Amino acid sequence: MFRPVNFAGANVRPEACPPSVADGPHIQETARQLMKILVPVKRVVDYNVKVRVKSDGTGVETAGVKMSMNPFDEIAVEEAVRLKEKGVASEVIAVSLGVAACQETIRTALAMGADRGILVESDAELQPLAVAKMLKAIVEKEDARLVILGKQAIDDDMSATGQMLAALLGWPQGTFASKVTIEGGSMTVVREVDGGLETVVLTLPAIITTDLRLNEPRYASLPNIMKARKKTIDTMKPADLGVDPAPRLTVVKVEEPAKRQAGRKVASVAELVDKLRNEAKVI
């Protein structure tokens, strides 16, 4: 269901100017009612790649491996673009934090319909707490009223950034969302919980994290891919946001998980039941 768009070689212009801030008070007020949405997008090893642990145990092999936007983030971009199409949002800003190549991930979001991008460039490892702090600074700078994030990144599987950003901003959170409805100053979120679904009402501004069934992300059309090349990406560094990005977790080692031995084939249902009863003794 995920449709990565490849932007290798996309022309990126970090020198491009941010949108004018000279808009009149009336326009700013309208834009405030039609809120800005921020969508963080992470560049991760493509979900189809079978990852390999490096032989020195320092991590997984990422050199020469296909990278894509985190699938849950694609759902987040789609939801934000739909809210803009419905007239609920004024602008969708895609943000990525990481190496320079994250520009490609931002371009993918722009081709799906985001209006502009922000790249916080860092070659150092960024962990969710630092990312949440930097996103908070950007939310405040941009005066965004809604942030839609993927529920987890498929590389570190932390499932933490959205909740942490909500906490730092003092905003409510609608995690693992499968349906979002915005009306007036509040938002109704249907959440995927262990036993089924739960519905909560949040006062805006707020955070959403996306679950699989929220929507099905669109393909970027060729004209939109071309258009995306002209959209602006602002580049900054963690220090520009006043955040110390030092990791709090040190990776001691990374290993292959314990392998299961393949068992044996049985010839019939009767033999299977016999083995389960008399050999494995589990029924």
Next chain:
Amino acid sequence: MTALVLIDHEAGAIKQPSRSAIAAAAQLGEVHALVAGSGVQAAADAAAKLPGVTKVILADAPAYANALAEPLAALLVALAPAYSHLMAATTANGKNVMPRVAALLDSQPISDIAAVVDADTFVRPIYAGNAMATVKSSDAKKVITVRAASFDPVASEGGSASIEAAPAADAPATSRWLSAELSKSERPELTAARVVVSGGRGMQSGDNFKLIDPIADKLGAAVGASRAAVDAGFVPNDFQVGQTGKIVAPELYIAIGISGAIQHLAGMKDSKVIVAINKDEEAPIFQVADYGLVADLFVALPELAAELERG
């Protein structure tokens, strides 16, 4: 060194994943349990009986009735000064609340730990369980969620902890619980079941999941599904076993018409005994199965139901 474990409870009973979280916390030192909710004295009494718990903190107030993250996180932060580790099971509730707590404490959460190495160092799966990372935290307070399938749960009975009322904490009024639509089932919960029977894309339709029912009935099993079966609309998402669904580790896992995609294996490969029934003998599921049966499931399932009936 004392750990505080946020307890998932329902109808006065402690959920099994929380009993696993207690087991993980017990490897670190003294364990206190936090029971929050409205009218939850019975759950606090049940938590006091968990072996290894020395104190139960009971936060009984309307604000905690539906486990909203905002008031629960504020409560945990208010209690945090007395603890070195704040923990919960990796459940929808734990995942929702604990990172929020961590941010408020300026701590990087350690999600979904599968082993405790020492007070600062933990093993956790990354890349859908295709690699295991050992990480060491430099934060003063560790905020942790625990992969229930990796720790044998403590028993339900045997302890005798004291129960103490939690001090009042701020309850932000920015979120409100509206309703829940929980799947009704006579069957055990997926994450707590001794036996799980799951169907995949090979089931071909939601209607065909009825073929699994008599087998699950006979074995007292929970019914699960692969993500492919959920995406195809055969069954609701809360059936999903896998990296993006539930992680299970029952004594017996029976995979029917499931090819064995990486993301599904990540959710069930810690099961004690795995059985695969699939007509494709090349299916990757057979590489992790203890017993594999290459067969058409539409023939094998009725046979299996009949064979179990005979026992």
